[in-house]
Amino acid sequence: MTTTGKVLLFGGGGLVLIGIVGAVAVGVWLINAGARMTKEAEAQAAEGRSFGHTTDQRGCIDEGLRRAKEFRAIDIGSMVVNQTFVEKCLYSSKKTDGFCDGVPARFSAGDDDWMKGECRNVNMSPLGTGCMSPFKAQLEYCYRRKD
Numbered sequence: 001m002t003t004t005g006k007v008l009l010f011g012g013g014g015l016v017l018i019g020i021v022g023a024v025a026v027g028v029w030l031i032n033a034g035a036r037m038t039k040e041a042e043a044q045a046a047e048g049r050s051f052g053h054t055t056d057q058r059g060c061i062d063e064g065l066r067r068a069k070e071f072r073a074i075d076i077g078s079m080v081v082n083q084t085f086v087e088k089c090l091y092s093s094k095k096t097d098g099f100c101d102g103v104p105a106r107f108s109a110g111d112d113d114w115m116k117g118e119c120r121n122v123n124m125s126p127l128g129t130g131c132m133s134p135f136k137a138q139l140e141y142c143y144r145r146k147d
Helices: 003-052 057-068 076-092 111-121 132-146
Strands: none
Touching: 003 057, 003 076, 057 076, 057 132, 076 132, 111 132
């Protein structure tokens, strides 16, 4: 085998090995991140239920919006955890008259536009903050209540 062939063979083998090690590292990181996120979601669910006993449904949304200001829209984990907080809060809070009025059906053509509009109504960017997560929780809550 020529020197060039040996270099290509060992170089290619090295790149494959690096790729495998990288894939394993990413897998381990994702497993650990998932476990942390599950633990955080469980803690926020308990906190949401507890907070709900002290407020009405509008208060749950307001608290979710306050929390949403602390992270950016690319913070997917934070949005999911915040949505969990708000959902659990809504189920344990006092009812607010008309809370589900005007809330579109889940997975309807207008649900995304509705959430963005609600964000604009509270002077928050729908894309620059986690504003949509509390309204996603409201949408889910209202959908389940219609069943």
